[in-house]
Amino acid sequence: MTPNGLGEFGRIGRFFAPLAGPGGLGLTDDAALIGCEPGRKLVVTVDAMVAGVHFLPDDPPDLVARKLLRTNLSDLAAMGAHPLHYLLASALPASLDDAWVERFAAGLAEDQRIFGVALLGGDSVSTPGPATLALTAIGDVAEGAEIRRSGAQPGDAVWVSGTIGDAGLGLAVLKGDYADLAKTHRAALTRRFQLPEPRTALGPSLAGLAHAMLDVSDGLVADLGHICEASGVSATVRAPDLPLSPAAKAAGADPAQAAVAGDDYELLFTAPPHAEAAIRRAASEAGVAVTAIGAVAAGEGARLLDARGQPIPLERPGYRHF
Amino acid sequence: MTPNGLGEFGRIGRFFAPLAGPGGLGLTDDAALIGCEPGRKLVVTVDAMVAGVHFLPDDPPDLVARKLLRTNLSDLAAMGAHPLHYLLASALPASLDDAWVERFAAGLAEDQRIFGVALLGGDSVSTPGPATLALTAIGDVAEGAEIRRSGAQPGDAVWVSGTIGDAGLGLAVLKGDYADLAKTHRAALTRRFQLPEPRTALGPSLAGLAHAMLDVSDGLVADLGHICEASGVSATVRAPDLPLSPAAKAAGADPAQAAVAGDDYELLFTAPPHAEAAIRRAASEAGVAVTAIGAVAAGEGARLLDARGQPIPLERPGYRHF
Numbered sequence: 130m131t132p133n134g135l136g137e138f139g140r141i142g143r144f145f146a147p148l149a150g151p152g153g154l155g156l157t158d159d160a161a162l163i164g165c166e167p168g169r170k171l172v173v174t175v176d177a178m179v180a181g182v183h184f185l186p187d188d189p190p191d192l193v194a195r196k197l198l199r200t201n202l203s204d205l206a207a208m209g210a211h212p213l214h215y216l217l218a219s220a221l222p223a224s225l226d227d228a229w230v231e232r233f234a235a236g237l238a239e240d241q242r243i244f245g246v247a248l249l250g251g252d253s254v255s256t257p258g259p260a261t262l263a264l265t266a267i268g269d270v271a272e273g274a275e276i277r278r279s280g281a282q283p284g285d286a287v288w289v290s291g292t293i294g295d296a297g298l299g300l301a302v303l304k305g306d307y308a309d310l311a312k313t314h315r316a317a318l319t320r321r322f323q324l325p326e327p328r329t330a331l332g333p334s335l336a337g338l339a340h341a342m343l344d345v346s347d348g349l350v351a352d353l354g355h356i357c358e359a360s361g362v363s364a365t366v367r368a369p370d371l372p373l374s375p376a377a378k379a380a381g382a383d384p385a386q387a388a389v390a391g392d393d394y395e396l397l398f399t400a401p402p403h404a405e406a407a408i409r410r411a412a413s414e415a416g417v418a419v420t421a422i423g424a425v426a427a428g429e430g431a432r433l434l435d436a437r438g439q440p441i442p443l444e445r446p447g448y449r450h451f
Numbered sequence: 452m453t454p455n456g457l458g459e460f461g462r463i464g465r466f467f468a469p470l471a472g473p474g475g476l477g478l479t480d481d482a483a484l485i486g487c488e489p490g491r492k493l494v495v496t497v498d499a500m501v502a503g504v505h506f507l508p509d510d511p512p513d514l515v516a517r518k519l520l521r522t523n524l525s526d527l528a529a530m531g532a533h534p535l536h537y538l539l540a541s542a543l544p545a546s547l548d549d550a551w552v553e554r555f556a557a558g559l560a561e562d563q564r565i566f567g568v569a570l571l572g573g574d575s576v577s578t579p580g581p582a583t584l585a586l587t588a589i590g591d592v593a594e595g596a597e598i599r600r601s602g603a604q605p606g607d608a609v610w611v612s613g614t615i616g617d618a619g620l621g622l623a624v625l626k627g628d629y630a631d632l633a634k635t636h637r638a639a640l641t642r643r644f645q646l647p648e649p650r651t652a653l654g655p656s657l658a659g660l661a662h663a664m665l666d667v668s669d670g671l672v673a674d675l676g677h678i679c680e681a682s683g684v685s686a687t688v689r690a691p692d693l694p695l696s697p698a699a700k701a702a703g704a705d706p707a708q709a710a711v712a713g714d715d716y717e718l719l720f721t722a723p724p725h726a727e728a729a730i731r732r733a734a735s736e737a738g739v740a741v742t743a744i745g746a747v748a749a750g751e752g753a754r755l756l757d758a759r760g761q762p763i764p765l766e767r768p769g770y771r772h773f
Contacts, residue, residue: 160495165493167489175587179580183576207482218498251497257580
């Protein structure tokens with residue numbers, strides 16, 4: 130048996146069919162069938178990852194799978210949606226053998242249990258290039274309860290969940306930087322890069338509270354800029370209020386660095402001041418810290434301000450692919 | 452301005468946002484919102500294509516886009532579903548400039564008009580490897596009207612739409628074979644490879660008539676084998692009855708060659724004998740030829756038989772990716 134001895138159908142049958150939910154029809158049909166509950170709408174998103182661009186070729190395959198799934202679940206959470214299903218398209222080089230695929234599928238199985246989602250279908254093809262993965266996630270939300278980017282209003286506070294900047298530092302650690310940092314801190318940072326925590330409980334609970342929301346993937350200030358553009362407003366972030374983790378602080382990270390780091394997958398949202406108590410209650414119930422970090426006003430653009438209210442110049446407003 | 456001067460967001464705004472339907476929210480949100488009509492279910496599928504594997508790197512980008520969309524619409528048709536929406540994940544090398552992306556999007560726009568579908572969302576990333584594309588298509592079907600692979604019954608006739616083997620020959624033509632063939636025939640064959648015709652009208656009209664259905668992508672006998680496996684039956688195909696196009700005949704194609712060629716995206720289905728008149732009527736209304744080519748029986752496996760009913764050995768039962 131060669132390392133790829135199972136073949137395309139063998140891999141689907143052995144590793145992926147056990148992940149299929151009822152709508153997936155055992156992955157033996159051309160397409161999957163899903164229903165939609167009365168009074169709810171479906172929410173659909175897709176994210177792609179490429180080896181060497183979005184993950185390191187040597188990353189453990191189970192973590193690659195889980196990050197791919199989690200970044201999509203984060204997009205659903207950012208709309209206020211509950212996750213339900215996903216589809217997976219994979220283009221894999223021959224160098225990734227059955228054992229790699231098995232570990233990849235095991236990662237999906239683990240996160241299916243955690244997040245209550247199931248595989249609906251997919252496509253597996255070969256590539257002469259790097260492993261390339263695209264995952265389509267489907268969730269649902271009560272009609273009218275979706276939280277879009279375009280609802281921010283002057284007077285809103287800006288909030289963020291969790292801590293910011295860890296994933297960017299984690300990538301640096303994986304590349305060999307911060308070698309002097311304590312091992313526990315390095316582990317905490319790399320985990321944030323390799324295994325983000327989609328805020329699937331907090332997101333839907335902010336329906337009726339948040340005016341606008343997204344998840345931080347390009348970098349906090351760049352992403353806040355997306356909200357500003359979609360909403361026709363401006364926003365400022367108070368650098369001293371940005372939540373940094375103990376590991377990020379130990380690494381000497383400053384707010385200006387954290388504010389342009391990507392891949393944190395925390396929820397960034399705006400909400401009217403009177404919603405504060407309800408937001409803190411929702412966050413407490415979801416077990417996620419939230420921090421008020423800024424304010425929305427008329428105008429355009431997102432800026433980071435220092436303790437004296439002066440703009441902090443940012444070297445790189447956020448990650449761009451090309 | 453560099454050849455990639457528009458950047459990730461510029462490309463989305465310029466080329467893809469105009470393709471977005473109402474559920475796509477202008478492609479400015481983290482996810483798309485779609486509804487589901489009462490009494491209907493959604494049907495979802497994903498297909499991936501890699502430059503150098505599924506299409507030739509020099510193929511016109513509009514045709515690449517249209518083939519990608521059409522192969523997915525074919526999967527929906529094979530379930531008896533009407534197409535509605537799609538999402539696109541693209542990993543593109545820097546060598547593909549804005550002009551390539553513009554032509555790619557123009558191909559999508561053209562097929563959106565033909566098939567009545569709209570873009571819901573997507574993800575655009577860069578890759579050091581070949582262009583890799585994954586498209587997720589969403590359609591709907593009346594509850595219970597979906598046509599699966601698993602419903603074939605002994606006594607059913609086996610039917611196929613259109614003609615078989617053309618796409619495989621078209622690929623050979625593109626690679627330089629069949630240079631002596633008349634230009635019109637060569638054009639007809641390459642078109643079948645580059646621009647398949649998803650049977651979006653015929654597929655849904657076979658609800659209540661076909662017991663089992665799929666679209667021919669791996670090769671007719673291999674795909675019929677998938678129906679047999681899912682249904683727990685066997686099937687035979689009469690080689691002399693396989694529908695070959697004038698171009699395929701001029702190229703000297705024989706049924707054994709056509710029966711293992713992939714990528715034709717014709718509908719292959721089984722139906723009880725009493726459905727014949729209704730099937731012919733549905734096909735006539737859809738403007739698609741259909742041909743009865745074989746029979747379903749007890750047992751297992753799909754075989755090609757010659758004029759005397761003897762099995763024809765097949766060299767390669769169908770395309771496998773690894």
